[in-house]
Amino acid sequence: MSDITRLEVAPSRFDPCYNYTTLDEYWRDIHQDPFQYSQYNDSLVEWSGWYRLYLNGQSAQMSEWCVSRVGCGGNLGLYLNGSHPRLEDGVVTREVFGSYMNSYQCGGYRSASIQVKACPGDYYVYKLVKPDLSIYKPSYCAVAFQNISSDPCYSYESMDRPWRANNESGEYIWDESFSWHGWYRLFYYGMDIRMPETCVSAYKCNAHLSLSLSGPHPHIEDGVVIREVQTGNYGNGNCIYKSKPIRVKACPGNYYVYELVNPQFWLSGYCTDVSTISQSVSTVSPNIITGSSITSYIDPCINYSILDNYWRNTINYWYQGDYIAEHDDTLVSWNGWYRLYLKGLSAQMPEWCASYMACGGFSALWLGGSHPQLEDGVVTRDIYGSYYDQGSYYRSDPIQVKACPGEYYVYKLTRPALSIPAPTYCAVLFKTPSVDPCNNYTTLDERRRSTSNTVYYGMCDYNVKWNGWYRLLLSGQNAQMPESCVNKTMCGTEEPFWLNSSHPLPEDGVVTRQVCVSSWKGCCGYTSHPIQVKACPGNYYVYEFVRPMFCGVYCASEYLL
Structure with missing residues (x-):
């Protein structure tokens, strides 16, 4: 307990508000990953006197709210059974309950009571004692809330996501994958809506676990309040689980704002209650696009905004690390024509299915058709959005596209359909080879890649550091990627990769081909990132x-077709 230090800050030696020990240990936070820190045990600490809690240097307090499956650094998180006292209450006694990390039951344990006092300066001190020895690895929980620099009633982000309504179901969207940052006002197709105040059963709100408030909304005179967040289990409609608490405020104009945080339950989502819908005008958050506009000409090839967001790349995919769906193009104020870049290099929208949860959002938007030629002028193209393995699961509003001199395209992007969860327009960059790849490649001769190989080696091209162009050989002989289905568990891997269309002819130059993945869902159960291919002299x-995107292998056919 190296973080515990004795602090004497006032002349009174008897008032615990000025005679306490500072306790600043980050793992006590109820927002920490419960399975990352579980080695601490407060029954081994020699507790003595009064303590003031901090988290990373910020004043904190003991939690008054049970949070299911949170150990606060141990295996059982201890929290107050009741509210904190007021200044005029003096020293009070509060019961301490515990919630076991591997159980969803709140208040399943009871520890020794402690004394608590409210202090001038808006903080509390606690006379902590050794927890009940019958409890396995208990730890006192702490919680800190960010200081509010401005009134959240006038400083919030509008969130118009109608798929969160409690009459919606069928899709599985999880809020632990979103990036939450501050206060939100909820809308339903432009109309004001609120979170439910009663239990919502599982599989509603397009989530597995449906999050609602476990108590009523506050009144305006209450100011900012803290509310427990509850969710029902899979077996029945009872809300026995508790997620992390959130702050709520009632605002003039009969609406509410919520400080939403990342929940700890997998596949859980905040709900909205359709019975609370009222007419209101949605305001869209400020444009997050960075770029410049040129307004000298009418031609969109000359009069466009630059859109250069690295996260729009189709290769930014959730499987490749800790993914956060922090972008949502329904929140952008789109206006006019845009040219796409990726890290300063010219890019374009993909013409093929972009993978679910790629491109910085939840649903990746791609062009439903080929790009136009120069002579085609302005054309209209459908926009599709991906969901799991279905590339065209969603359909957004069509957009206009134009090919421009200099081999680039411009797009008249519009606000995507609100019924699509966190959609983002995708971009793809294909580098023009500086030298002919037919004369600048790496030879890849691995017999295990053969489509005739039935031995499982557990190969995984996801772990290979690919760099540039490759020529396939098998035992020194020319080989190629297969153009038809390869059975699952062939090519030395669980999920083989193959091309879903024919190879190019030499006169075609460099072409783009989609990569199919054979899986338990079928021959092309999934698609991976597209690749470039070129036919070379010499067959x-x-x-x-x-x-x-997946742990599979690029296959090689035994012979050239």
């Missing part, structure tokens, strides 16, 4: 392999 092909 062979070269491939620009990239890091795939």
